[in-house]
Amino acid sequence: MSIALQLAGLALLVLAIALAIPALVLFVEIVAALFARPHGEQEGTAPARPRFAVLMPAHDEAAGIAASIATILPQLHSGDRLLVVADNCSDATAAAARGAGAEVVERHDLSHRGKGYALDFGVRALEGDCPPVVIVVDADCSVDAQALHRLATRCAEVGRPVQALYLMHAPPGAGLRLRIAAFAWIVKNRARPLGLLRLRLPCQLMGTGMAFPWELLRSAALASGHLVEDMQLGIDLAMAGAAPLFCPQACVTSVFPSQADAAAAQRTRWEHGHLSVIASAGPRLLWRALVQRRMSLLALVLDLCVPPLASLVLLTGGFAVLAWVLLLAGGSALPLWIALCALAAVALGVLLAWRAHGRQIVSLGELLAVPAYVLAKVPMYARLLRKRQVDWVRTKRDRGPD
Numbered sequence: 001m002s003i004a005l006q007l008a009g010l011a012l013l014v015l016a017i018a019l020a021i022p023a024l025v026l027f028v029e030i031v032a033a034l035f036a037r038p039h040g041e042q043e044g045t046a047p048a049r050p051r052f053a054v055l056m057p058a059h060d061e062a063a064g065i066a067a068s069i070a071t072i073l074p075q076l077h078s079g080d081r082l083l084v085v086a087d088n089c090s091d092a093t094a095a096a097a098r099g100a101g102a103e104v105v106e107r108h109d110l111s112h113r114g115k116g117y118a119l120d121f122g123v124r125a126l127e128g129d130c131p132p133v134v135i136v137v138d139a140d141c142s143v144d145a146q147a148l149h150r151l152a153t154r155c156a157e158v159g160r161p162v163q164a165l166y167l168m169h170a171p172p173g174a175g176l177r178l179r180i181a182a183f184a185w186i187v188k189n190r191a192r193p194l195g196l197l198r199l200r201l202p203c204q205l206m207g208t209g210m211a212f213p214w215e216l217l218r219s220a221a222l223a224s225g226h227l228v229e230d231m232q233l234g235i236d237l238a239m240a241g242a243a244p245l246f247c248p249q250a251c252v253t254s255v256f257p258s259q260a261d262a263a264a265a266q267r268t269r270w271e272h273g274h275l276s277v278i279a280s281a282g283p284r285l286l287w288r289a290l291v292q293r294r295m296s297l298l299a300l301v302l303d304l305c306v307p308p309l310a311s312l313v314l315l316t317g318g319f320a321v322l323a324w325v326l327l328l329a330g331g332s333a334l335p336l337w338i339a340l341c342a343l344a345a346v347a348l349g350v351l352l353a354w355r356a357h358g359r360q361i362v363s364l365g366e367l368l369a370v371p372a373y374v375l376a377k378v379p380m381y382a383r384l385l386r387k388r389q390v391d392w393v394r395t396k397r398d399r400g401p402d
Contacts, residue, residue, distance in 0.1 A: 005326075005329060005330060005331050006331075008326060008331065009326060009331040009332045009334075009335065012319075012322065012323055012326055012331075012335040013332070013334060013335050013338070015319060015335070016319065016323065016334075016335040016338035016339050016342070017338065019315060019316050019319055019338075019339065019342055020338050020339075020341065020342040020345075021302070021305070022302075022305050022306040022307060022312060023312065023316060023342035023343070023345045023346050023349075024342070024345055025302045025303060025305070025306050026192070026306050026309075026312070026345070026346060026349050027345040027346070027348065027349040028195070029191070029192040029193075029195035029196060029199075029303070029306075029349075030187070030191050030192065030195055030349040030350075030352050030353050031195065031349070031352065032194075032195035032196070032198045032199050033190075033191045033192070033194040033195035033198060033353075033356070034352065034356060035198055036194045036195065036197060036198040047153060047156055047157050048153075049077075049149055049152060049153050049156075050131075050132040050133050050152050050153070050155075050156040051077075051079045051080055051131050051132055051133075052080055052081075052131050052132065052133040052134065052135055052148065052152040052211070053080065053081040053082070053083060053126055053131040053133075053134050053135070054072055054076075054080070054081070054082045054083070054134075054135050054136075054137055054148065055083055055085070055119065055122045055123070055126070055134055055135070055136050055137075056068070056069075056072075056082065056083065056084045056085065056097075056102070056136075056137050056138070056139050057085045057087055057115050057118035057119055057122065057136075057138070057139065058084055058085065058086055058087065058089070058093050058097065058118075058139035059086075059087045059088060059089060059093070059115075059118070059139075060089050060090055060091045060093060061089075061091075061093050061096075061139040061140060062089075062091040062092040062093045062095075062096045063091075064139070064140055065084070065093060065096050065097050065100065065139045065140075066096055066097075066099070066100040067142070068137070068138075068139055068140060068141055068142060068143075069082065069084075069097065069100040069101060069102050070100065071141075071142045071143045071144075072137065072143050072148065073100075073101055073102075074145075075143065075145070075146070075147070075148040075149060076148075080131075081103060081126070081129070081131065082101075082102045082103060083102070083103050083104075083105065083122055083125060083126060084097040084102045084103065084104045084105075084139070085104075085105055085106075085107055085118045085119070085121055085122040085125070086104055086105070086106045086107070087106075087107045087115075087117070087118035087121070088107065088108060088109065088110060088113060089106070093139075094106050105121070105122065105125045107121045112223070114224065114229065115207075115229055115230075116222050116223055116224040116229040116233075117222075117223050117224070119136065119222045119229075120222035120223035123217060123218055123222065127218070130214050130218075131214055132156060132213065132214055133151075133152045133155045133156060133211055133212065133213060133214065134211070134212050134214055134217050135148055135151055135152065135155075135209075135210065135211045135212075136208060136209075136210045136211075136212070137208055137209060137252065138207065138208040138254065140254050140255075141166075141208050141209070141252045141253065141254045142252070142253050142254070143209070143252050144250070144251040144252070144253070146250070147164060147209070147249075147250035147251055147252060148250070150247060150249045150250040151164055151209065151211040151247060151250045152211060154211070154245070154247050154249075154250075155211035155212065155213060156213075158245060159213055159242075160213070160216075160237075160242045160243065160244065160245055161205065161210060161211065161212050161213075161216065161234070161237055161242060161243075161244040161245070162210070162211040162244065162245050162246075162247045163193070163203055163204075163205055163206055163209065163210055163211075163244050163245070163246050163247065164206075164208075164209030164210070164211075164247055164248075164250040164251060164252050165189065165190060165193075165209070165246075165247070165248045165250065165251045165252070166189050166206040166207070166208055166209050166251075166252050166253075166254075167185065167186065167189060167190065167251065167252075167253045167254075168182060168185050168189075168253070168254050168255065168256050169182060169253060169254075169255050169256070170182040170255075170256055170361070171255050171256065174256070176362070176366055176369060176373075177373055177376065178256055179361050179362050179366070180362060180366070180367075180369065180370060180373045181256060181373075182256060182361050183354065183357075183358040183361045183362050183367075184308075184309045184310065186353070186357045186358055186361070187309060187350065187353045187357075187358075188308075188309065189206055190248070190357055191353045191356065191357055192303070192306075193246040193248075194246065194248060196246060196299065196303065197245070197246045197248070199299070201295075201296060201299040201300075201303075202238060202243030202244055202245060202246075202296050202299065202300050203244055203245065203246040203300075203303070204230075204231055204234050204244070204300070204303065204304065205230040205231060205233055205234035205244050206230060207229075207230035208230075208252050208254075209250065209251075209252035210230065210244075211247075216237065216242055220233060220236065220237065221233075221236060231274065231277050231304075232277060232281070234300075235277070235281050235285060235300070235304070238285075238296070238297055238300050239285070239288065239297070243296050243297065243300055274307065274308055275307060275308075275311070277304065278304060278305055278307060281304070282301060282304060282305050285297065285300070285301040285304065286298070286301045289301055309346075309350070310373065310374045312346060313343075313346060313370070313371075313374045314374050314375075314378070316339060316342050316343050316346060317343060317374075319335075319339050320336065320339035320340060320343060323335040323336035323338075323339050324336055350367075350370070351367075354367055
């Protein structure tokens with residue numbers, strides 16, 4: 001075997017191990033979720049419900065914000081607040097929110113755009129009447145009954161951020177591609193964090209349905225235009241010793257945009273943002289977790305380094321082809337075997353997640369269309385290599401309330 005072939009084999013072996021780690025993490029999380037209690041791991045007597053504020057950032061959400069507010073107001077008690085931040089709006093969002101019964105502040109700063117800036121503005125507006133807990137809910141979401149009570153109570157109990165179960169549903173009559181996206185969302189936002197909860201480990205923040213102790217949120221670095229500001233905030237808080245916990249007893253839901261361009265733009269923002277966080281924060285988090293010997297932080301960075309499901313399948317499958325080519329050229333078979341084991345772990349994990357959570361969304365036969373769904377995302381990942389999206393862009397919503 002030539003030196004060049006040996007070096008190529010060594011490089012592929014390192015890459016194979018690097019890809020096998022997120023595949024194994026995904027598999028372990030999904031398997032652990034199968035042994036979780038139906039409503040999570042919370043035990044014991046909960047403390048008294050604290051006073052809380054719901055903070056709702058909104059940008060051009062006039063069409064649907066009243067429906068979201070209508071799911072929140074019945075859950076508020078005397079002393080609670082609902083504050084809508086109408087952020088750089090060009091429509092009647094502020095008027096619609098006031099008409100629906102919310103307290104509203106308006107922000108106008110076109111040079112600083114993004115949800116993080118809106119959240120920071122809202123936190124400053126709350127400072128005159130500081131609640132013990134602040135719950136962030138997006139303006140296109142519906143909040144299940146008792147969800148706010150459960151989030152606020154759990155947050156007060158643990159003194160850390162608490163993340164609700166956040167689900168996105170495909171609209172009625174949606175095509176297969178959107179329903180597969182909804183299933184992938186369940187894997188990411190339900191199965192995986194439920195497995196982490198079963199293992200008594202922290203989870204990522206998901207952007208909505210997030211409860212924070214007031215003092216923790218007030219001191220957080222919120223003002224940014226990061227594509228996935230929620231994920232970055234969760235990392236920052238975990239590094240400060242306050243990693244988020246999952247609360248599946250509380251559920252917040254929204255609906256995928258039915259327009260193909262809007263849905264594609266939304267997924268591009270999420271996936272480009274996620275992959276950029278892996279590249280920028282992953283090594284730093286891993287180093288700190290190892291140096292400080294913090295198991296919770298190590299678990300969080302391992303979970304963070306699991307890329308979006310489609311990209312994980314694409315990367316692992318593409319690598320298996322490269323390893324097969326190396327084998328044909330006379331190289332080692334080990335990288336190929338590792339890649340095949342990683343693919344098997346991902347496939348089995350997805351199948352187990354489908355059996356537990358996805359049968360009502362896609363049939364088993366439709367699940368076999370996942371490779372076509374993955375291949376359809378190749379252009380999006382190609383854009384990531386050519387020109388990564390760095391600016392926050394609001395997703396176009398369907399007209400009318402969700």
